[in-house]
Every structure is written in C-alpha cells, then in structure tokens.
Amino acid sequence: MAHKILIVDDEPNIVISLEFLMKKEGFEVAVAGDGEDALAKVAAFAPDLVLLDVMMPKKSGFEVCEALRADPARAGLRIVMLTAKGRDTEVAKGLALGANAYVTKPFSTKELVAKVKELLAA
Amino acid sequence: MKAKHRLLLAVVVLGLLMTGPFVVTSLLVWLDMQDAEREMLTKLLISRLPIGTMMTLFGFILGVFVIHRLFKQYVEGLLRMSETLRLMLGANRNFRVTPDGPPEVQQLARAANDLAQQRDALMDDVDSQIAAAKASVEEEKNRLAALMSELAQAVVVCNLDGRILLYNNRARLQFRALATGPTSVSGGALIGLGRSIHSILEKSQVRHAQEVIRQRLAGGKAAMANFITTLRGGQLLRVQMVPVLAADGGEAMTGYVLTIENITRNIEQEARRDQVLHSLTEGSRSALGNIRAAVANLIDYPEMEAELRERFLKVVGDEVAAMSQRLDQTMAEFSDSMKTRWPLEDILGIDMIAAAQRRIEDRLGLPTKTEELDDALWIKADSFSLVFALLYLAGKLVDHYEPRELRFRLSSEGKLAYLDLIWAGPAMSSETFYTWEMESMQVAGETTPMTLREVIDRHAGEIWYQREKAAHRAYFRFVLPVATPEVAPEDERSRGSGRPEYYDFDLFAARNEFVDLDRKLSELTYTVFDTETTGLEPSNGDEIIQIGAARIVNNRQLRQEIFNQLVDPERPLRPESIPIHGISEDMVRGQPNIDIVLPAFHEFCEDTVLIAHNAAFDMRFLQLKEERTGVRFTQPVLDTLLLSAVVHPNQESHKLDVILERLGIGIAKRHNALEDAFATGEVFLKLVPLLEEMGIVTLRQAIEASAKTQFARVKY
Numbered sequence: 023m024a025h026k027i028l029i030v031d032d033e034p035n036i037v038i039s040l041e042f043l044m045k046k047e048g049f050e051v052a053v054a055g056d057g058e059d060a061l062a063k064v065a066a067f068a069p070d071l072v073l074l075d076v077m078m079p080k081k082s083g084f085e086v087c088e089a090l091r092a093d094p095a096r097a098g099l100r101i102v103m104l105t106a107k108g109r110d111t112e113v114a115k116g117l118a119l120g121a122n123a124y125v126t127k128p129f130s131t132k133e134l135v136a137k138v139k140e141l142l143a144a
Numbered sequence: 145m146k147a148k149h150r151l152l153l154a155v156v157v158l159g160l161l162m163t164g165p166f167v168v169t170s171l172l173v174w175l176d177m178q179d180a181e182r183e184m185l186t187k188l189l190i191s192r193l194p195i196g197t198m199m200t201l202f203g204f205i206l207g208v209f210v211i212h213r214l215f216k217q218y219v220e221g222l223l224r225m226s227e228t229l230r231l232m233l234g235a236n237r238n239f240r241v242t243p244d245g246p247p248e249v250q251q252l253a254r255a256a257n258d259l260a261q262q263r264d265a266l267m268d269d270v271d272s273q274i275a276a277a278k279a280s281v282e283e284e285k286n287r288l289a290a291l292m293s294e295l296a297q298a299v300v301v302c303n304l305d306g307r308i309l310l311y312n313n314r315a316r317l318q319f320r321a322l323a324t325g326p327t328s329v330s331g332g333a334l335i336g337l338g339r340s341i342h343s344i345l346e347k348s349q350v351r352h353a354q355e356v357i358r359q360r361l362a363g364g365k366a367a368m369a370n371f372i373t374t375l376r377g378g379q380l381l382r383v384q385m386v387p388v389l390a391a392d393g394g395e396a397m398t399g400y401v402l403t404i405e406n407i408t409r410n411i412e413q414e415a416r417r418d419q420v421l422h423s424l425t426e427g428s429r430s431a432l433g434n435i436r437a438a439v440a441n442l443i444d445y446p447e448m449e450a451e452l453r454e455r456f457l458k459v460v461g462d463e464v465a466a467m468s469q470r471l472d473q474t475m476a477e478f479s480d481s482m483k484t485r486w487p488l489e490d491i492l493g494i495d496m497i498a499a500a501q502r503r504i505e506d507r508l509g510l511p512t513k514t515e516e517l518d519d520a521l522w523i524k525a526d527s528f529s530l531v532f533a534l535l536y537l538a539g540k541l542v543d544h545y546e547p548r549e550l551r552f553r554l555s556s557e558g559k560l561a562y563l564d565l566i567w568a569g570p571a572m573s574s575e576t577f578y579t580w581e582m583e584s585m586q587v588a589g590e591t592t593p594m595t596l597r598e599v600i601d602r603h604a605g606e607i608w609y610q611r612e613k614a615a616h617r618a619y620f621r622f623v624l625p626v627a628t629p630e631v632a633p634e635d636e637r638s639r640g641s642g643r644p645e646y647y648d649f650d651l652f653a654a655r656n657e658f659v660d661l662d663r664k665l666s667e668l669t670y671t672v673f674d675t676e677t678t679g680l681e682p683s684n685g686d687e688i689i690q691i692g693a694a695r696i697v698n699n700r701q702l703r704q705e706i707f708n709q710l711v712d713p714e715r716p717l718r719p720e721s722i723p724i725h726g727i728s729e730d731m732v733r734g735q736p737n738i739d740i741v742l743p744a745f746h747e748f749c750e751d752t753v754l755i756a757h758n759a760a761f762d763m764r765f766l767q768l769k770e771e772r773t774g775v776r777f778t779q780p781v782l783d784t785l786l787l788s789a790v791v792h793p794n795q796e797s798h799k800l801d802v803i804l805e806r807l808g809i810g811i812a813k814r815h816n817a818l819e820d821a822f823a824t825g826e827v828f829l830k831l832v833p834l835l836e837e838m839g840i841v842t843l844r845q846a847i848e849a850s851a852k853t854q855f856a857r858v859k860y
Contacts, residue, residue, distance in 0.1 A: 033430065035459045039437035042452065046445060106430035127433025131440035
C-alpha cells in the first residue's frame with residue numbers, strides 16, 4: 023500500500039511541483055492551503071507524512087506541528103518542515119517542536135525525496 | 145585704671161610731695177620746741193606765710209603743667225598712635241603714623257612705619273604670587289575649556305549629583321538639535337552650568353553607570369561605562385562615562401565625564417542595511433525554492449505531458465519575473481544604505497579642489513585654473529585618496545599629452561556632484577583610460593596600492609572620459625555623492641567677552657539643594673529676567689511681547705545660557721509703546737503665543753531664584769497667566785529695585801539707569817528684554833557685597849529687608 027503524504031503550503035507554485043514529484047514517486051497525495059486546513063486534512067486523510075511549510079496564513083507551520091505532536095494518537099506521523107527561513111534558530115525551533123526533518127528552501131528535489139523515503143522506511 | 149584717673153592721681157601725689165615734707169618737718173619741730181620758741185616761730189611764720197604759700201602754689205602749678213605736658217605727649221600720644229596702628233593692621237593697609245610729639249615717641253612711630261612697610265612688601269609679594277598662581281590655573285582651565293569646545297564629540301562633565309560643570313559647544317548644539325519645540329530654547333536650554341544632567345539623561349541609567357565604574361575601580365579594571373539611552377522623541381544616544389577621580393590620587397570618584405554621541409542615524413542606517421540584506425537573502429529563498437523544484441521536475445521527468453510542462457514553465461517564468469522586480473525595488477529603495485561603509489567625511493567641494501590644485505602645482509609644476517565652481521556644494525569623500533587620484537590623473541596627462549594647464553569645474557545634479565578635470569589636447573582612446581583606471585596609482589614619486597577604480601568604488605562614485613569637441617578639449621568627470629552637512633555651529637562667542645562660560649569647576653563641591661532660603665546670596669543660582677509688554681496695565685489686558693533672561697551661577701552672569709523669545713500678544717501693539725521697546729507689529733506676528741512660551745520659560749528657570757528690576761510688575765504678568773497656562777512660578781523672587789533701596793535708602797531714584805550709573809556699570813545697549821536682564825544681573829552682582837556689609841547675607845534676610853522698604857508697597 024502506497025504511503026500517504028499531505029502537502030501543506032499556501033504557495034501554489036511550490037505545491038504544483040511537490041504534488042507532481044510525490045505522485046511520480048508513487049505516493050498518495052493530498053494538499054492543504056493553510057494551517058487550519060492542514061489539521062482538518064490530517065484528520066480526514068490520515069497521512070503517514072506531512073510536508074509542512076512554516077510561513078502560512080491563519081496558523082503557522084510551527085503551530086500546526088505543535089498541535090499534531092500534542093495528539094498521542096498521531097505519534098507515528100512524520101513531519102518534514104519546509105521553510106524559506108534559513109536561520110539556525112528556526113531549524114532548532116522546528117526540531118524542538120517535534121519535526122522529524124527540517125528542509126530549507128531552495129532544496130534539491132532528489133534530496134527531499136530521499137529524506138521522505140528514509141523517514142517512511144524507518 | 146583710666147588715663148584720666150591716673151592724671152588726677154599724679155596731680156594729688158605732686159601736691160602731697162610739695163607740701164608733705166614741709167608740714168611733717170614743721171610738726172616734728174613744733175613738738176620738740178619750748179613755748180617761747182613756738183611763739184617766736186609763729187610770729188616769724190605768720191608774717192612770711194603769704195610768700196611761702198605763693199611760692200608753693202607757683203611750684204605746684206608749674207608741676208601740674210609739666211605733668212600734663214608729659215601726659216599729653218606720652219600717654220595720649222601713644223594711645224592715638226596705637227589706634228592708627230590698629231587701622232594699619234586691618235582696615236587701611238596704606239595708612240601710616242605721622243611722627244609727632246617727643247623724639248622718643250617719634251622714633252617709635254618711625255619704627256612702626258618701617259615694620260608696616262616691610263609687612264606690606266611681604267604681603268604684596270605673597271599677593272602677586274597668589275595672583276600669578278591663580279592666573280596660571282585660570283589659564284590652564286581656559287585652555288582645557290577651549291580644547292573641549294573644539295572637540296567634535298559632545299562632552300559634558302558633571303559632579304556626583306549630576307550638576308553640569310562643563311559642556312562643550314558640540315554638546316550644546318547636539319542637545320539644541322534634539323530639542324523639538326517652537327521656542328528658541330525649549331529642550332536646548334536644559335544644558336547649562338549648574339543644571340542637572342538628569343533632566344536630559346535618565347537618572348537611573350546614570351546612577352547605574354556610576355555603580356559599574358565603582359565596581360570596575362574596585363576590581364582594578366579600566367574605569368569606564370557605556371550605555372545607550374532614548375530621549376523624548378525617540379532619539380538614541382550612546383553615552384560613555386569615565387570618572388573624575390579625587391586629586392589626591394585615591395579611587396574616590398568626585399564626578400564624571402560623559403561623551404555623548406547621537407547614534408539614531410547610524411542605527412537607522414544599520415537597520416535599513418539589515419532589511420536590504422534580509423530581503424535579498426531570506427526573501428529570495430522561497431521563490432528560488434519554487435523555481436528549483438519546478439526546474440528539477442522538468443529535467444527529471446522530460447516525458448511529462450505538455451500541459452504540465454507548460455505549468456512548470458509558467459512557475460519558473462512568474463517567479464523569475466517577480467524576483468527581478470523585487471531586486472529592482474530593493475535597490476531603488478535602499479540604494480543609499482547599500483553604499484560602501486568606507487568612512488567618508490563631509491567636505492566642501494571647493495576646499496578639496498583647492499587642495500588638489502596645490503598638490504598638482506607643487507608636485508608637477510603644472511598651472512591650474514578653475515571654471516564654474518559651486519562653492520556651496522558639499523561632497524562625501526575620503527579627501528586624501530580623492531586628491532591623490534586627481535594628482536595621479538594629472539601626472540598621467542602630463543606624461544602623455546603635455547597639457548599647458550588643467551582646469552577644475554564643480555557642479556551638481558540632484559544627489560550627484562560632478563567634479564571635472566579639464567585639459568586641452570587630442571582625443572585619447574578608451575583603452576588607455578581603462579588601463580589608467582586599473583593600475584596601481586603612482587605619481588611624482590608617491591605610490592599607493594590602490595587603483596583609480598578602487599578609489600571611485602570606495603566613494604560609490606563613477607568616472608568617465610568625455611570630449612568637448614567644440615572647445616577642442618576633454619575632461620574626466622568624477623561623479624560623487626552630495627553630502628548634506630550638519631548646520632555649521634553658529635558662533636556665539638561675540639556675545640560677551642572674557643573667559644568662556646562653558647565650565648565652572650568650582651561647582652564640583654556645590655551642594656545640590658538649589659533654593660534654600662538660608663543659603664548665602666553668593667551661592668545661589670538665579671534667573672535674571674525682564675519682559676517687554678504692550679503697556680503698563682497687566683490687569684487691563686496688556687500682554688507680554690518679549691521675555692529675556694540670563695542665568696547667574698556661582699556669582700557669575702552667563703551670557704550664553706539665555707532665554708530670548710518674542711511673544712505674539714494676540715492683540716494690537718500700542719503705537720506709543722513701539723519706540724520704547726522697538727518691537728513692531730510684524731516682529732511679533734507668527735511668534736509663539738504666551739501659552740507656548742511660558743512653559744518653556746518655566747523650564748528654563750526651574751530650581752533658580754528669580755530676579756527682576758521692579759519684579760512686582762513682571763511677576764504680575766506671569767501670575768495672570770497661571771490659570772491659562774497651568775504654569776506657576778513658585779520660587780523666591782528678588783527685586784533689584786528693592787535691594788537698591790535697602791542699600792541706599794537715602795537716594796531718591798532707584799530706576800535701573802540711575803542705579804547702573806550709581807554703581808558704575810557701563811552697559812552699551814538697553815531697552816530690549818535680554819539686555820535689560822543682563823543689566824539687572826550686573827546690578828544684582830554689585831549689590832550682593834554691599835548687602836553683605838550690612839549683614840544681609842542669606843536669601844531670607846534679603847527678602848525680609850526688601851519687604852521693609854517703602855517701595856515694597858507698590859502693587860500692579
């Protein structure tokens with residue numbers, strides 16, 4: 023059974039690439055456009071992994087990450103944070119809040135796919 | 145025993161001496177005699193008695209006369225002399241005893257005079273030595289103050305209570321520049337000798353810095369503290385504090401020196417630079433991420449459907465367009481902040497050209513001229529490297545084209561200054577100029593590792609070569625940033641001569657309570673003021689049109705710490721009053737009204753005693769405005785009119801002009817509020833010692849004495 027991936031980002035220009043890429047890699051994909059939508063989609067779609075953008079309207083990626091980690095039923099959910107902020111402090115914050123990985127834009131698609139597969143295999 | 149009694153006693157003794165032996169002898173002889181002998185003697189005596197008595201009386205009178213003479217000359221003469229000696233000792237050093245009386249007394253007088261002479265010589269010597277020492281100390285202080293006033297940094301020296309002992313011109317200008325307000329002095333007036341620095345800088349921060357210094361001193365570290373403080377209006381100041389240590393070399397702090405720098409502009413610039421950097425780095429990440437992912441997909445999956453391919457290409461196209469636009473926008477917005485951080489100074493364009501002309505004529509022997517020069521144009525430049533670049537180009541021209549002369553031209557367009565180096569000669573190729581730009585500069589035996597290009601880049605400028613065909617000549621055009629220099633310090637030294645007034649080190653030990661009724665008049669801080677008004681009836685609608693005031697600190701009138709403000713009375717002036725105060729209708733229109741001026745004046749005279757001539761009149765004007773402006777003048781007030789009446793109760797007039805003449809004060813200009821305030825201040829300073837002679841020493845005594853004069857009953 024194919025793993026399910028939820029892509030959370032408010033920028034259609036990155037969503038289109040990520041969606042295409044993940045589908046090509048054989049995952050089942052859903053998309054959420056903001057933080058609140060993301061929480062709803064996690065409940066409905068039950069993904070194995072979330073690609074989570076940090077800068078979003080309504081709820082930031084950090085908030086979504088915290089909310090997801092607060093739910094023990096979802097302990098197995100893998101979270102990869104995607105962000106346009108490259109500062110060490112942000113990386114540390116993302117990891118501290120429970121993200122499994124932290125990827126800074128611009129990233130290599132190959133590396134992202136490798137990271138996703140590695141996390142899902144673990 | 146008094147001298148007079150001693151004289152009487154002497155006369156009695158004389159009488160006894162003259163009659164006593166005779167009477168005693170006669171008595172003894174009489175007792176020894178027979179009766180017959182006694183009878184014979186009586187007979188003999190009776191007939192001779194008148195002549196004997198006469199002789200005795202004559203002798204007695206002669207004796208009394210001699211005694212009286214001696215008494216006059218030796219006793220009374222010496223007493224007189226002792227009085228004059230006392231006079232010489234104290235009140236009048238130059239007094240001398242007139243040698244009088246018998247030779248011995250005269251000798252004594254001469255000896256005393258000689259002693260006095262010797263003493264005077266010694267005292268004069270000591271006095272002159274003290275004066276010389278004082279003068280040299282004074283000179284040193286003045287030199288220090290002069291040095292401080294020329295410093296480009298703002299410096300303020302305070303005692304431990306935060307009272308200002310010294311400040312330099314820069315500090316004054318800086319704080320004045322910070323002052324925001326319609327009057328000439330609001331805010332700026334806060335810096336002043338004897339004023340508290342805490343009105344400018346946060347007290348707790350100053351105290352904290354002092355504490356830091358104390359700890360560092362105790363720890364044997366370099367004693368210094370820094371802090372940054374925010375002023376009213378959001379200006380940022382960086383303050384450095386170093387201690388003034390006790391003169392005995394101990395570690396006790398007696399005061400501190402503050403160097404103050406306004407860093408608002410620097411901080412703003414830094415912030416803008418950060419913003420640029422941020423928008424160019426972080427701001428690009430997201431867009432770049434989108435492009436990268438899209439491009440990777442296009443490359444990795446070449447077989448994708450046409451429609452998807454179109455969408456990925458559109459992503460790339462849109463993102464790239466957006467990025468380019470943002471880049472342009474950022475550059476346009478922040479071009480000023482992007483400039484090099486090389487320290488450039490503001491320099492008057494013509495000054496730099498003059499320097500270049502001198503160097504070129506000196507080093508190359510090539511005559512130079514100038515054409516149109518914008519003599520008010522300031523540029524931002526590192527003048528050394530720029531002058532060197534000009535010399536280098538001149539040297540190159542001499543080597544290659546042998547021009548007969550060089551000319552300079554300076555003009556500007558918007559934020560750019562054009563500095564042209566012009567010569568007549570054949571066209572040069574752009575390749576030649578390119579090599580000149582890129583080689584290390586060498587000229588007339590001087591070298592620098594810098595290239596012309598680097599110098600230009602350092603200025604964020606440009607340079608090009610251009611021909612003026614019609615004139616058969618060419619020029620190099622330097623494009624440099626135009627500077628907007630800070631307003632040049634206005635020179636106020638003309639006002640008031642004598643020693644600079646930016647310092648008073650005698651305040652080091654001054655106490656902090658400003659207005660204490662039982663302090664000496666000579667120790668207090670005063671604000672002397674005068675007003676010009678539309679008329680003489682404050683309760684009948686007359687208004688203030690000018691307030692002039694000066695400060696007296698430590699017995700000295702400060703001519704630079706002044707308040708001088710015209711006031712719009714918001715009613716027409718009386719035509720008959722205009723010749724008196726010389727203020728015309730158009731001078732007061734557009735000036736701030738009393739609601740604005742009075743609070744500023746109140747701030748100016750905070751913690752001081754007010755002095756005015758005929759103060760009741762001026763105070764009435766101020767009091768009538770209390771309700772409207774919410775400003776109350778509660779401090780003690782002294783009136784020079786009343787004080788003059790205290791000192792000279794028998795004089796008829798106590799008008800300011802008359803007092804000035806009586807006290808020998810020459811004042812050139814009058815009948816302007818500020819000049820009248822100065823005159824009043826001078827009068828007060830002359831009156832203080834005269835009051836002291838009368839035993840009126842403290843402020844309380846002066847106020848009480850004033851209230852007792854007949855003039856104190858005048859009401860307005």
